[in-house]
Amino acid sequence: MTSSVMDVRNELVRAPDRKLAVAPSTPRLRPLIVPIILLALWEIAAHTGLADPRFLPTLEAIAVRGVKEFAEDGLTSDLTASLARDLLGFVVGASVGVALGLALGFSRLLERLLSPLLLAHRQIALFAWVPLISMWFGGGEAGKLVFIALAAFQPALTNTWQGVAGIPKIYRELSRVLTYDGWDFAVVIALPGALPGIFTGLHAALIYAWTSTVGAELLLDIAPGIGGRMNEGQHLFHIDLLFLCVFLLGLIGMVFNLIAGAAERRLLRWRRS
Amino acid sequence: MSSLAQTFDSDAVKHPLLRIQDVSKAFIVSDRRVQALSHVDLDVEQGEFVSIVGASGCGKSTLLRLILGLDTDYEGAIRLEGRRIERPGLDRSIVFQEHRLLPWLTVEANVGAALRQIKGSGAEKRARVEAQLHLVGLQSFAKAYPAQLSGGMAQRVAIARALVTNPKFLLLDEPLGALDALTRLRLQDELLRIVRNRGATAILVTHDVDEAVYLGDRIVIMSPHPGRIASVLPVPKEMSRDRSDPAFLRLRDDVLTRLGVNKAAAVYDRLLEIPNEQRVH
Numbered sequence: 001m002t003s004s005v006m007d008v009r010n011e012l013v014r015a016p017d018r019k020l021a022v023a024p025s026t027p028r029l030r031p032l033i034v035p036i037i038l039l040a041l042w043e044i045a046a047h048t049g050l051a052d053p054r055f056l057p058t059l060e061a062i063a064v065r066g067v068k069e070f071a072e073d074g075l076t077s078d079l080t081a082s083l084a085r086d087l088l089g090f091v092v093g094a095s096v097g098v099a100l101g102l103a104l105g106f107s108r109l110l111e112r113l114l115s116p117l118l119l120a121h122r123q124i125a126l127f128a129w130v131p132l133i134s135m136w137f138g139g140g141e142a143g144k145l146v147f148i149a150l151a152a153f154q155p156a157l158t159n160t161w162q163g164v165a166g167i168p169k170i171y172r173e174l175s176r177v178l179t180y181d182g183w184d185f186a187v188v189i190a191l192p193g194a195l196p197g198i199f200t201g202l203h204a205a206l207i208y209a210w211t212s213t214v215g216a217e218l219l220l221d222i223a224p225g226i227g228g229r230m231n232e233g234q235h236l237f238h239i240d241l242l243f244l245c246v247f248l249l250g251l252i253g254m255v256f257n258l259i260a261g262a263a264e265r266r267l268l269r270w271r272r273s
Numbered sequence: 274m275s276s277l278a279q280t281f282d283s284d285a286v287k288h289p290l291l292r293i294q295d296v297s298k299a300f301i302v303s304d305r306r307v308q309a310l311s312h313v314d315l316d317v318e319q320g321e322f323v324s325i326v327g328a329s330g331c332g333k334s335t336l337l338r339l340i341l342g343l344d345t346d347y348e349g350a351i352r353l354e355g356r357r358i359e360r361p362g363l364d365r366s367i368v369f370q371e372h373r374l375l376p377w378l379t380v381e382a383n384v385g386a387a388l389r390q391i392k393g394s395g396a397e398k399r400a401r402v403e404a405q406l407h408l409v410g411l412q413s414f415a416k417a418y419p420a421q422l423s424g425g426m427a428q429r430v431a432i433a434r435a436l437v438t439n440p441k442f443l444l445l446d447e448p449l450g451a452l453d454a455l456t457r458l459r460l461q462d463e464l465l466r467i468v469r470n471r472g473a474t475a476i477l478v479t480h481d482v483d484e485a486v487y488l489g490d491r492i493v494i495m496s497p498h499p500g501r502i503a504s505v506l507p508v509p510k511e512m513s514r515d516r517s518d519p520a521f522l523r524l525r526d527d528v529l530t531r532l533g534v535n536k537a538a539a540v541y542d543r544l545l546e547i548p549n550e551q552r553v554h
Contacts, residue, residue: 170369170371170373171373171375173343174373174375176343176361177341177343177361177366177367178361178363178386178387178389178390179360179361179362179363179390180389180390181390184389184390188375188378188386188389189375192375192377192378193375193377195377268377269418270376270377270378270418270419270420271376271420
């Protein structure tokens with residue numbers, strides 16, 4: 001019954017799209033149109049000499065560099081090093097963030113004590129911590145991990161906290177009517193109710209951690225990793241290597257996004273009507 | 274009250290199940306004192322279905338909150354089986370106007386959520402939930418999520434959740450108020466059947482006078498500013514639950530008149546009178 005109604009609604013929603021579609025049979029390819037045009041312009045500029053190839057390499061040069069790097073120069077191990085660093089920092093920062101967010105959401109006292117501090121912390125740019133972190137933890141692996149964890153911590157904390165705080169009053173009242181104790185309230189109402197917020201936080205933390213991984217690799221000591229290779233590309237004037245790394249970073253970020261989105265849809269399927 | 278009277282009272286042959294004695298309750302709204310309830314007295318007998326009607330602001334819902342034990346800051350006393358109500362308890366349950374189902378739980382888990390503080394094996398609880406869903410006709414929707422249900426179905430799940438604990442007292446706070454007219458009529462019959470079958474005691478707060486007369490054994494009419502009981506009308510036992518029965522209509526009009534909405538009734542009467550006047554002339 002519901003599904004047939006939904007089908008009709010989908011039809012209604014899609015119908016005008018079909019009329020407007022540039023390529024009527026493949027409306028799903030439309031998001032690719034602008035990137036393809038930009039890449040084409042890039043190719044033309046690089047080949048016709050409109051742009052200096054030392055600063056804007058051709059796409060095939062980047063592709064050749066990619067094949068070479070992966071096959072011979074160990075870009076795979078750099079990639080693995082970056083990913084390992086990223087995930088470790090993410091796990092540490094996000095766990096602390098979610099845990100503290102839950103504590104703040106549940107305890108009025110803790111919220112009063114810590115919220116001014118956390119609010120102030122939010123106003124400080126992440127990169128402002130770099131000098132301090134490198135002095136306290138060094139520019140090596142420990143410093144990098146702290147930096148990445150700090151990046152993942154903030155969105156995980158804020159969204160979890162808001163998630164618990166945002167549980168509607170009527171559900172708190174329901175928990176009283178059903179004579180719930182603290183445990184029942186947490187398990188049946190607060191945690192599942194905060195889950196969308198927690199996911200938003202984890203999703204953002206995943207992206208923040210990845211961007212700050214490169215940041216840490218570029219700003220702190222040089223070490224194996226994508227950032228390290230970019231440093232190398234800059235110093236040796238391997239512009240194609242730089243572009244290759246940028247592409248890889250974007251690609252991995254997108255993969256993270258897809259994974260997080262899929263996990264969210266799967267775990268929050270009750271939100272679908 | 275003397276101690277002798279108290280002893281006598283607690284030993285009385287038959288207590289009313291619920292006794293509301295001289296209950297007053299005030300709120301402070303932006304530095305002004307608003308008297309939500311003023312000297313409310315009401316006894317509800319075991320197995321009785323009491324309808325409370327009244328304009329908004331007459332304190333109907335406040336009274337339900339006090340009976341639930343969500344708010345204990347009031348004057349007077351509310352006793353359930355002689356014991357003062359101090360906190361929410363599973364001997365009382367409520368169906369709110371909005372269903373208040375937890376969107377992340379399936380239908381059966383929502384009903385089962387009311388049993389968490391009740392002792393018993395998982396299998397036993399599952400059987401109770403299943404029986405309850407059967408009673409409201411939703412056994413085939415046990416695994417559905419609230420977002421997949423219509424308003425009427427969701428409210429039936431809320432009714433099942435309120436009944437699964439086997440409460441002595443069922444509080445209904447405009448439970449059908451948000452539903453369309455047809456669903457409301459159907460659910461009124463369902464409520465009547467379910468409550469009668471169990472011999473449960475119920476208080477229904479409603480805006481709908483028709484519903485109050487249709488479901489109630491007694492109709493409590495409340496008036497606002499300050500919220501108080503204006504009158505209590507018994508619904509004759511022998512009166513049929515037929516909405517077009519003259520006795521039903523008379524009672525309904527009586528309630529409406531007491532609520533100050535007698536316009537419709539007056540027009541109706543005048544229409545009936547015209548032929549008589551013509552006959553005279």
